[in-house]
Amino acid sequence: xxxxxxxxxxxxxxxxxxxxxxxxxxxxxxxxxxxxxxxxxxxxxxxxxxxxxxxxxxxxxxxxxxxxxxxxxx
Amino acid sequence: xxxxxxxxxxxxxxxxxxxxxxxxxxxxxxxxxxxxxxxxxxxxxxxxxxxxxxxxxxxxxxxxxxxxxxxxxxxxxxxxxxxxxxxxxxxxxxxxxxxxxxxxxxxxxxxxxxxxxxxxxxxxxxxxxxxxxxxxxxxxxxxxxxxx
Numbered sequence: 341x342x343x344x345x346x347x348x349x350x351x352x353x354x355x356x357x358x359x360x361x362x363x364x365x366x367x368x369x370x371x372x373x374x375x376x377x378x379x380x381x382x383x384x385x386x387x388x389x390x391x392x393x394x395x396x397x398x399x400x401x402x403x404x405x406x407x408x409x410x411x412x413x414x
Numbered sequence: 415x416x417x418x419x420x421x422x423x424x425x426x427x428x429x430x431x432x433x434x435x436x437x438x439x440x441x442x443x444x445x446x447x448x449x450x451x452x453x454x455x456x457x458x459x460x461x462x463x464x465x466x467x468x469x470x471x472x473x474x475x476x477x478x479x480x481x482x483x484x485x486x487x488x489x490x491x492x493x494x495x496x497x498x499x500x501x502x503x504x505x506x507x508x509x510x511x512x513x514x515x516x517x518x519x520x521x522x523x524x525x526x527x528x529x530x531x532x533x534x535x536x537x538x539x540x541x542x543x544x545x546x547x548x549x550x551x552x553x554x555x556x557x558x559x560x561x562x
Contacts, residue, residue, distance in 0.1 A: 383561070
């Protein structure tokens with residue numbers, strides 16, 4: 341996947357657990373796990389806003405674009 | 415019980431009734447073919463082709479009924495836009511095309527049977543379009559489920 345979710349890295353830096361974060365942003369732990377493992381197809385702006393607010397970070401700290409192999413411009 | 419649940423239950427009962435009726439028809443058909451031979455205004459004897467066509471279609475018909483039963487069971491469980499239902503709809507459409515083909519062969523004896531051929535092919539086509547719609551719906555559901 342070209343978009344990498346670095347949520348676990350930010351969570352580790354802020355020393356916050358999955359249960360606490362899920363509770364603070366108002367989503368289930370299962371959905372947070374989907375987000376952390378990169379299985380999510382999309383993230384709502386409202387969820388991203390809450391994540392940035394709770395983790396005190398920028399969207400770019402959580403999401404990263406990485407070009408996949410064989411995807412380079414010709 | 416909600417109105418929707420009642421409707422699904424009624425559909426399930428109708429399908430099971432149809433299975434019983436089709437099963438009964440398997441035994442009645444040889445006699446019905448004899449009666450048809452006597453009352454038919456045509457002078458040719460089509461009893462054997464008629465029975466071959468009927469029993470070939472009956473096999474496919476049972477597949478259709480059992481697939482419908484499974485489809486209704488899935489819907490009653492709340493599993494509507496799932497890959498299993500797409501597979502079942504695909505089977506249903508293929509069954510319709512098979513019946514269309516079988517009756518097309520018999521239509522050379524009785525041209526009126528061509529109506530069944532046409533109707534079955536038409537149903538098969540409609541089911542294929544519904545199957546394609548379900549495929550798109552499954553994609554949308556998955557996207558919705560994985561939007562956090």
